[in-house]
Amino acid sequence: MSKNTIQKRNSHSARLAKSPTGIAGLDEISEGGLPCGRPTLLCGSAGCGKTLLAMEFLVRGVTEFGERGVFVSFEESANELAENVQSLGFDLKKLVTQKKIFLDHVIIERSEIEETGDYNLEGLFIRLDYAVKQIGAKRVVLDTLEALFGGLSNEALIRAELRRLFRWLKVRKLTAIITGERGEKSLTRYGLEEYVADCVILLDHQVADQITTRRLRIVKYRGSLHGTNEYPFLITSQGFSVLPITSLGLNYPVSTRRLSTGNEELDGMLGGKGFFRGTSVLVTGTPGTGKTSIGTQLVDAACGRGERAIIFAYEESQEQIIRNQQSVGIDLRPWLRRGLLQIHAVRPTVYGIERHLVEMYDRTRNFSPHIVFMDPINNLSVTNKPNELQTALIRLIDFFKERGITAVFTQLQPMSEPEAMLGVSSLMDTWLELRNEEDEGVFRRTLFIRKSRGMAHATQRREFKITARGVELESPIASPRRDGRKEFVTL
Amino acid sequence: MTAGTKKISRCSCPEGRRTQPQRYLLKLFIAGMSTRSVAAIKSIKRVCRQHLGEDFDLEIVDLYREPQRALQEQIVAVPTLIKKRPAPMRRIIGSMENEKRLMNGLNVTVR
Numbered sequence: 001m002s003k004n005t006i007q008k009r010n011s012h013s014a015r016l017a018k019s020p021t022g023i024a025g026l027d028e029i030s031e032g033g034l035p036c037g038r039p040t041l042l043c044g045s046a047g048c049g050k051t052l053l054a055m056e057f058l059v060r061g062v063t064e065f066g067e068r069g070v071f072v073s074f075e076e077s078a079n080e081l082a083e084n085v086q087s088l089g090f091d092l093k094k095l096v097t098q099k100k101i102f103l104d105h106v107i108i109e110r111s112e113i114e115e116t117g118d119y120n121l122e123g124l125f126i127r128l129d130y131a132v133k134q135i136g137a138k139r140v141v142l143d144t145l146e147a148l149f150g151g152l153s154n155e156a157l158i159r160a161e162l163r164r165l166f167r168w169l170k171v172r173k174l175t176a177i178i179t180g181e182r183g184e185k186s187l188t189r190y191g192l193e194e195y196v197a198d199c200v201i202l203l204d205h206q207v208a209d210q211i212t213t214r215r216l217r218i219v220k221y222r223g224s225l226h227g228t229n230e231y232p233f234l235i236t237s238q239g240f241s242v243l244p245i246t247s248l249g250l251n252y253p254v255s256t257r258r259l260s261t262g263n264e265e266l267d268g269m270l271g272g273k274g275f276f277r278g279t280s281v282l283v284t285g286t287p288g289t290g291k292t293s294i295g296t297q298l299v300d301a302a303c304g305r306g307e308r309a310i311i312f313a314y315e316e317s318q319e320q321i322i323r324n325q326q327s328v329g330i331d332l333r334p335w336l337r338r339g340l341l342q343i344h345a346v347r348p349t350v351y352g353i354e355r356h357l358v359e360m361y362d363r364t365r366n367f368s369p370h371i372v373f374m375d376p377i378n379n380l381s382v383t384n385k386p387n388e389l390q391t392a393l394i395r396l397i398d399f400f401k402e403r404g405i406t407a408v409f410t411q412l413q414p415m416s417e418p419e420a421m422l423g424v425s426s427l428m429d430t431w432l433e434l435r436n437e438e439d440e441g442v443f444r445r446t447l448f449i450r451k452s453r454g455m456a457h458a459t460q461r462r463e464f465k466i467t468a469r470g471v472e473l474e475s476p477i478a479s480p481r482r483d484g485r486k487e488f489v490t491l
Numbered sequence: 492m493t494a495g496t497k498k499i500s501r502c503s504c505p506e507g508r509r510t511q512p513q514r515y516l517l518k519l520f521i522a523g524m525s526t527r528s529v530a531a532i533k534s535i536k537r538v539c540r541q542h543l544g545e546d547f548d549l550e551i552v553d554l555y556r557e558p559q560r561a562l563q564e565q566i567v568a569v570p571t572l573i574k575k576r577p578a579p580m581r582r583i584i585g586s587m588e589n590e591k592r593l594m595n596g597l598n599v600t601v602r
Contacts, residue, residue, distance in 0.1 A: 107565050109582075114596030117530075117586035122522040123554060123566035130558035152568065152584075 016223045019067070019139070019175040022060030023053070025242030029227035030218060034199055037173035039166055041196035044203030045182040049214060049235055052088065053203070054141040054177045055081065056239045059090045061139045062100040067175075069139035070102045070131040074147035078103045088239045102131040108151025115153060121161040125168060132174065140169065140176040146190050166195045187219065198222050204230070213354055216242050232391075236358045238365070254278070259371070259406050261294075262301025265473035269449055269458035275430055276454060277370075278404040280397045282425055284411045285434030290445055290466050291410040292316075294432065295373045296325045296332065297470055298408060303335035307370035310363055313345040314379055321345070329469045342367055348379035353392045356380055361399060372400060376410040377424070393424050429453045447473065513577040515539070515547035515597070520561070522554050522569045527586045531570040534587035542599040572596070 017036035020027045027033050034040045034057070044050050051073075058069035073081060081103060082092040095101040104127055131137065145165075148158050169176045178196060180188030187193045193200055200219040207213075215230040233242040258273035267274040275281055283291045299309045313321055321343060322332050335341035344363060348356070364372065380389060393409070400407040411424065425431050431450040436443050448461040463474040519535060521528035532551060539547045554561045554569065564573060568584040574597055583596035594600070 104562055106567060108567055112580065112582050114581060114583045114592050115585050116583055116590075116592040116596065117588040118527060119568040119570065119585040121567055122569045123520065123561050123571065126522060126554045126558045127561045127566070130562065148567075 018224075019061070020065060021057045022064040023056055023240045023242065025231065025233070026216070026240070029216075029229075029231060029242065030199075030221065031225050034175055034177070035221075035224070036175050037170065038198045039169050039174075039176040039178050039196050040199040040201060041180055041188070041192055042177050042201050042203065043180040043182055043188045043193070045205070048182075048203040048205045049233075049240070050179040050203060051076065051081075051143050052085065052235060053240055054143055054179055055085050055090070055092075056088065057177055058101055058139055058141055059085070059092070059095065060239075062095055067138040068100050068102075068135045069141065070104065070128065070135070070137045071141045071143070072104045072106060072128060072131070073143050074106050074108070075144065077105045087237065088235070089237055090239075099135045102135050102137065104128075104131050106147070108147060110151050113151070119154075120157070121148070121165075124161075125165070128168075132172070138173075138175060140174045142176065142178045144179040144181060145192065146181055146188070149190050162192070162195050199224075203233075232354060234354050234358045234361075237362055241358075241361070253404065255404060259298075260301055262297040262304075263471055263473070265462075266294075266447075266471070269447075269460075269462065269473075270430070270452055271455035271457055273455075275406060275452075277406050278401055279406060279429035279453070280400065280427065281406070281408045281430040281432065282411060282428035283408065283432045283434065284413050284425070286413050286436055289434035289436050290464070290471065291412070291434055292321075292375050293325070293328050293330075293466050293471055294434070294447075295375055295408050295410055296321070296330050299341065299371060299373050300325075300330045300332065300335070302371045303332075303338075303340040306340065308367060309335070309341050309371040309373065310367055310369045311341070311343045311345075312360060312372065312374045313343060314348045314374075314376060316375075317345045318343040327468070328466050328471070342369075353380050353389070357392055357395065360396065364399070364403070364405065368403070369405060371406050371408065373408045374410070376412045378412045390424055390427070393427055397427055425450070515543055515574065516576040517547060517549045517597075518564070518573045518575060519549060519551045520554055520564065520566045520569060520571045520573070521551065524553075528570055531572070531585075531587040534590065534593065535572060538587075538590055538593055538597070538599075542594065542597075574598070 018030070018032035018034065019036040020033035021030075042050050042054060055071065058071055061067040061069050071081065076084070078096070085092050092101065092103075096103055106124065106127070128140070132140065145162065149155060152158060178192060180190070180192040183189040183191070187200065187202065199221045202217045202219050203214065204217070205214045214233050214235070216233045217230045218226045218228065231242050233240060255277040257277045258275065259277045260267050260274040261270065283294050285291045296311070299311060302309050311321065316324065325332055332341060332343070336343065342363065344359070346359075360372075377389065377393065380392065397407060409424075409428070430452040433448045433450045435446045435448070437446055445464050445466065446461050447464050449457045449459070465472050465474065517535070517539070519531065521531065535549065539549065552560055554566065560566070570585065570587065572583040572587065574581045574583070581596050581598070583593060587593050
């Protein structure tokens with residue numbers, strides 16, 4: 001969703017004004033952002049990204065919406081904060097020098113303090129007021145107020161002052177994020193949710209099979225519609241990215257332009273012109289059926305036309321791919337040299353699927369390729385959650401489609417049950433099925449277009465060979481059976 | 492001389508071996524002249540005169556007039572009295588009505 005549409009939507013719903021966060025995905029699931037001029041509680045256990053999210057809200061407030069912000073930190077110093085958000089590509093020190101963000105590090109050292117009677121927290125109010133006035137702030141982050149409970153002993157007094165603080169923020173119409181540590185029985189350890197009635201967001205991270213997945217949920221949003229699911233989110237080098245699986249729009253531009261497969265015969269099977277650009281292509285097959293060759297042929301052809309491509313390889317190293325493809329007449333080295341091709345080879349088990357997605361997003365954003373080839377997608381999901389790969393692929397495919405990138409995925413089908421693991425095929429626009437058929441002691445490679453949306457494609461299974469000149473299709477070998485079964489019909 | 496300052500004068504650095512006790516440097520931060528502020532000022536002056544004689548400097552800062560000093564001096568609660576010298580630095584918060592605690596914070600003992 002673009003900023004404009006968010007703002008437009010805001011002006012329409014006069015009942016509850018919203019402040020867009022600029023955080024990818026969060027504005028979508030919150031239907032426009034956080035409640036404007038009101039505090040939002042952001043809770044979660046240690047290390048789940050509260051501080052980073054709050055900081056991004058401030059930084060994007062400045063860079064995208066022209067609203068300055070005050071960050072009151074009870075834990076990290078200004079230097080620590082600046083260093084931590086540097087990884088998100090934010091130059092905090094510059095924004096501070098430009099007086100667009102004001103940082104105040106509040107230190108409460110209990111061991112230094114002697115309590116000698118009644119007091120209040122007016123000092124904190126004075127600091128906040130001073131900071132807000134210094135730069136004309138509209139946004140405020142308090143991270144995390146609960147440090148007060150650790151530093152001072154009079155809990156009843158702190159609670160009364162917190163109530164006053166939230167009123168204070170509302171009166172000044174400051175859009176605020178207050179962070180709180182997750183409690184065992186309540187949302188936050190000190191029950192901050194009692195004071196913040198408008199909007200509560202919960203961050204969580206779950207570790208399954210040694211892989212961490214971060215999730216975000218809007219627990220409560222008074223007077224507003226909001227997505228109620230748990231949404232996975234990533235912390236990328238460009239900031240937070242909440243992935244609203246269910247709300248991703250199917251409204252990307254559709255191309256009628258075609259993309260040659262690099263093989264005239266195969267183009268012929270695909271309505272004579274090849275794939276549609278910006279679509280997703282799945283190549284499935286049992287081991288050794290030539291999936292990688294089909295993919296690299298496409299990449300080779302694209303680079304030959306001067307287009308950019310990225311290969312995400314999860315089984316072979318870069319050198320291995322280059323060597324193996326040379327044997328079928330494809331030389332990828334010139335394309336690498338000329339900067340048209342990037343090969344990113346990594347073991348899928350190195351990190352979780354979320355991290356892989358980040359990597360792909362990053363590289364894709366930076367390189368803006370025309371074609372992306374992922375080989376293979378099988379082991380990307382190392383956990384046993386059945387929907388994980390599918391969910392990730394939906395996100396990936398949408399990501400590529402929005403950018404008009406043609407994405408080719410290979411998927412290995414196990415020999416024993418070739419029909420297994422095809423749950424992702426429904427996401428794909430084109431599905432090429434490769435097989436290795438034994439026919440009286442001779443193995444024949446065959447190719448079949450199981451589907452290709454939006455075009456008249458060949459319905460015949462074709463035999464092909466992988467030669468030193470690449471993939472070569474033979475003449476049609478059989479008609480598909482009338483009953484529609486895809487069983488291979490031998491000659 | 493107090494127990495605390497004696498300890499310090501026995502520290503390893505030779506130039507720190509003073510015969511005179513260090514003069515107290517105190518800063519009181521208040522938010523306007525509330526009854527609590529007035530009570531704190533009275534109490535501090537009384538205790539200091541009683542136990543330190545004239546050996547102290549007290550600066551009173553109204554944060555409403557000088558808000559930036561709340562940031563510089565890390566003030567959250569008011570009133571806050573900071574004992575800058577002698578070391579160790581201590582923060583004493585509240586109306587200062589509990590004299591025992593105030594003396595404890597200032598590290599002075601009954602003469």
